[in-house]
Amino acid sequence: MEKKLNTPIDDLTRESLTIGDEVLISGTIYTARDAAHKNLVEALDTSQKLPFELEGQIVYYVGPTPARPGKAIGSCGPTSSYRMDKFSPKLMAKGLKVMIGKGERSNELVAEVKKHKAVYLMAIGGIGALLSKTVKSSEVIAYSELGAEAIRKLTVENFPAIVAIDSKGNTIF
Amino acid sequence: MYKIDRNLIVNTIKEMIMETTRTLGSEVIKSLESAFGNEKNNIAKNVLSKIIENQRIAKEENIPLCQDTGVCVCFIEIGRNLIFDYDLTEAINEGVSVGYTEGFLRKSVVKHPLNRINTKDNTPAVIHYDFIPGNKMIIHLAPKGGGSENMSTLKMLTPADGREGIINFVLETIENAGGKPCPPLIVGIGIGGNFEHVTYLAKKAIFRPIDDNAKIDEDRLLEVELLERINKLNVGPMGLGGNTTALAVKVNSAACHIASLPVAVNLQCHSARKKEVTLIGKEA
Ligand code: SF4
Numbered sequence: 001m002e003k004k005l006n007t008p009i010d011d012l013t014r015e016s017l018t019i020g021d022e023v024l025i026s027g028t029i030y031t032a033r034d035a036a037h038k039n040l041v042e043a044l045d046t047s048q049k050l051p052f053e054l055e056g057q058i059v060y061y062v063g064p065t066p067a068r069p070g071k072a073i074g075s076c077g078p079t080s081s082y083r084m085d086k087f088s089p090k091l092m093a094k095g096l097k098v099m100i101g102k103g104e105r106s107n108e109l110v111a112e113v114k115k116h117k118a119v120y121l122m123a124i125g126g127i128g129a130l131l132s133k134t135v136k137s138s139e140v141i142a143y144s145e146l147g148a149e150a151i152r153k154l155t156v157e158n159f160p161a162i163v164a165i166d167s168k169g170n171t172i173f
Numbered sequence: 174m175y176k177i178d179r180n181l182i183v184n185t186i187k188e189m190i191m192e193t194t195r196t197l198g199s200e201v202i203k204s205l206e207s208a209f210g211n212e213k214n215n216i217a218k219n220v221l222s223k224i225i226e227n228q229r230i231a232k233e234e235n236i237p238l239c240q241d242t243g244v245c246v247c248f249i250e251i252g253r254n255l256i257f258d259y260d261l262t263e264a265i266n267e268g269v270s271v272g273y274t275e276g277f278l279r280k281s282v283v284k285h286p287l288n289r290i291n292t293k294d295n296t297p298a299v300i301h302y303d304f305i306p307g308n309k310m311i312i313h314l315a316p317k318g319g320g321s322e323n324m325s326t327l328k329m330l331t332p333a334d335g336r337e338g339i340i341n342f343v344l345e346t347i348e349n350a351g352g353k354p355c356p357p358l359i360v361g362i363g364i365g366g367n368f369e370h371v372t373y374l375a376k377k378a379i380f381r382p383i384d385d386n387a388k389i390d391e392d393r394l395l396e397v398e399l400l401e402r403i404n405k406l407n408v409g410p411m412g413l414g415g416n417t418t419a420l421a422v423k424v425n426s427a428a429c430h431i432a433s434l435p436v437a438v439n440l441q442c443h444s445a446r447k448k449e450v451t452l453i454g455k456e457a
Contacts, residue, residue, distance in 0.1 A: 020216065035289070065237045065279040074277055075237035080320050080353045102320075103353035103412060124411055125320065125355040126444040127223050128240040129231035147291060148240075148279050160223075162216070162413065173351060173412060 002160070008056045014097060017119055017163045019172040024158040025121075029058040029100070033079050035149040036142075037087040044090055051142030051151055055095035061102075063148035064138075065128070073138040073154070075128030078102040081120070085109045092116040100161055104173045114169030121161035122172070134159040175252070175308035175454030179259045185450055186268025189314045190245060191276040193446040194237045197228040200383045201420070201445045208357060208417040217415025221357075224410070224443055239444040242278040243316030245269045245298035248380060250311040253304050255454045262300060270294035281319065301373065308454040313380050315447035321354035321440040327372055330434040339364060339436050340399060346438045347403055347419070352412020355442035358419045359383065360403065362395070363437040366427035375439035378423035380447060385423070392424040399424075410443075420445075 005013065007027025017023070030052055032040065043050055061081055065074030081101030088099060089112040097118045102125040113120055123131065134156050142151040164172045202225070209221040231238040247265060273280055273295035280295045305311070326346045330338045343362060350356075361381075363374025387393040400422045409415030420443070429435060 022219075062240060063279060063281075064240050065242060066277045068236070068277050071236075074279075075231070075240040075242075077240050079241070080323070082353065102355070104351045122352070122411065122413070124220050124223050125352075126239045126318075126442055127227035129234060129236045129238055130223060130227040132234075132236055133230065147293075148281070 004158075007058060009058070009098060011117070014119055015117055015167045018166050019163050019170045021163040023121065023161050023163065025058070025161065026157050026159070027155070029060045029154050029156055029159070031060050031062050031064070031152040031154060033061050033063050033149050034083055035146050036151050037084050037091075039143055041087045041090050044094065050094075052153070054091055056097050057095070058098040058100065059091070059096060060100040060123075060154070064132075064152075065148070067138070071132070073132050073135045076132050076135060077125055077128035078123040081105055088112065092118050105165065110165055110169055110171055113165045114167065117167040119163060119167055120165035122164040123159070123161045131159065174256045174457050175254050176256060176258075176457040177310055177452050177454050179264050181452060182261070182264040183268040183271065185312065185452060186265050186314065187272035187275070189312065189448050189450060190269065190272030190278070190316060193314065193448045194242045194276065194278055194316055195231050195235060197238060197444070197446065198448070202228060204383050204420045205357070205443065208420060212415050212417050214409060214415035216413045217409045217417055220410035220413060221417065237278060238446065239318060240279055241281060241318040241320065242273070242295075243318045243446075244282055245295065246315050246317045246376065247298055247300045248313040248377065249300060249302050250305045251302060252307040252309045252454060254308040255310060256457065265298055265300055266296045269296050269298045310452045310454065312450045312452070313447065315380065318355075318442055318444060321358070321442040324350035324354040325375070325437070325439045327435070327437045329368065330436055332432070332434050334434055336395070338434065339395065340402065342436055343399055343438055344402060344406065346440075347408060348406055350440060351408055354440040355444065356408055356412065356419070357410055357417045357443050359441040359445050360399070360419050360422045361439040361441060362399070362422065362424045363439075364392075364424060364426045364435070365429035366435060367429065367433065368435060370427060371435035371437040372439070374425040374427055375437035378425040379439055379441040379445075381423045383421045387424050389426060392426050395424045396422045
């Protein structure tokens with residue numbers, strides 16, 4: 001049975017998740033991949049304001065295809081998370097609690113997830129068509145010059161993912 | 174002498190891109206379905222069923238299978254009796270540009286590895302040319318994703334490392350890659366040649382039909398043994414465990430130096446998008 005999660009996900013719910021749990025997320029999530037992460041961390045390092053408040057938020061590693069007219073988004077599956085390992089600890093230090101991507105992450109990252117009682121969820125790679133059906137709206141909120149890599153605010157309904165690193169630092173891999 | 178109209182090339186490339194990014198070949202679907210039937214692990218079964226459902230939705234909704242619509246890789250076989258009074262590479266890239274723009278596909282190419290400025294139309298493609306007899310041109314095209322490409326490897330083994338050395342290197346590559354290249358994989362392996370040729374062989378290998386067995390005995394035996402051993406690694410679909418890590422292993426070999434044993438492993442994810450089209454030249 002999948003667990004239904006509504007955003008923002010409260011601490012108790014998040015900390016009760018364990019590896020292997022299948023979840024369905026509904027609510028707001030933000031997209032960011034390589035270039036957006038670089039920008040976010042640069043903004044933090046130079047004490048600039050971030051395009052969205054990280055506290056308690058969910059970041060999804062994705063660079064979608066362009067939406068066809070009348071559609072909220074194009075194909076939108078996860079990209080490999082390990083490339084964000086360098087940046088994520090700084091974002092977690094600012095309150096980021098949930099990351100969604102695909103694939104393994106470094107041991108250092110696992111330790112940071114545990115430290116911040118965050119979670120890492122895995123979405124299935126290469127099923128961007130299926131996942132696009134769970135996205136109800138999408139709006140570019142920052143770095144539009146980055147195209148597919150811009151930060152988007154998504155409203156999702158029953159977005160499927162699997163708990164891959166839980167808040168206690170257990171990993172599924 | 175024979176000619177192929179430039180517009181025909183542009184349109185063919187465009188159509189191939191639009192089709193491959195949205196529809197998985199029937200041989201890949203069949204292979205995924207039989208993997209689903211043989212898989213014992215529940216999470217793995219769930220992942221495989223979603224992958225199969227995804228290709229159905231992509232086709233129905235006319236939406237790309239995967240958001241990474243790749244870098245366009247082409248192997249072009251040119252009939253020796255064809256003549257070209259235009260720049261063929263330019264024509265292919267025009268087809269890529271139109272296909273990615275009109276097809277609502279992601280532009281994933283940057284101009285320089287360090288300046289990272291997007292070319293905005295997914296050009297240039299990576300194109301390899303070869304000659305064949307006759308008056309036709311065969312285009313093999315694949316939009317190749319970055320996730321699986323990033324996990325591909327090359328190693329210059331020594332002759333003493335031998336067959337066992339090759340096997341260990343391949344298994345190590347796949348185990349280290351884990352879920353990142355989006356398994357189940359098609360594993361393309363090149364052995365022999367030299368430093369650059371071996372990677373070419375590995376890339377060509379992932380273009381082979383999924384049920385094609387190597388003609389050379391040594392290569393075929395490697396394919397069989399490697400497929401079995403890879404599927405015992407328990408990497409599984411998306412790295413979450415299970416016995417479906419690879420759908421197929423393809424080995425291509427070439428002659429090499431007495432001192433060398435190059436081996437390259439090119440990984441193709443389950444979104445194994447590719448197509449072949451033959452164009453016939455008209456008498457000029
Ligand atoms: S590795 Fe393949 S299936 Fe996975 S995200 Fe990249 S292109 Fe898509």
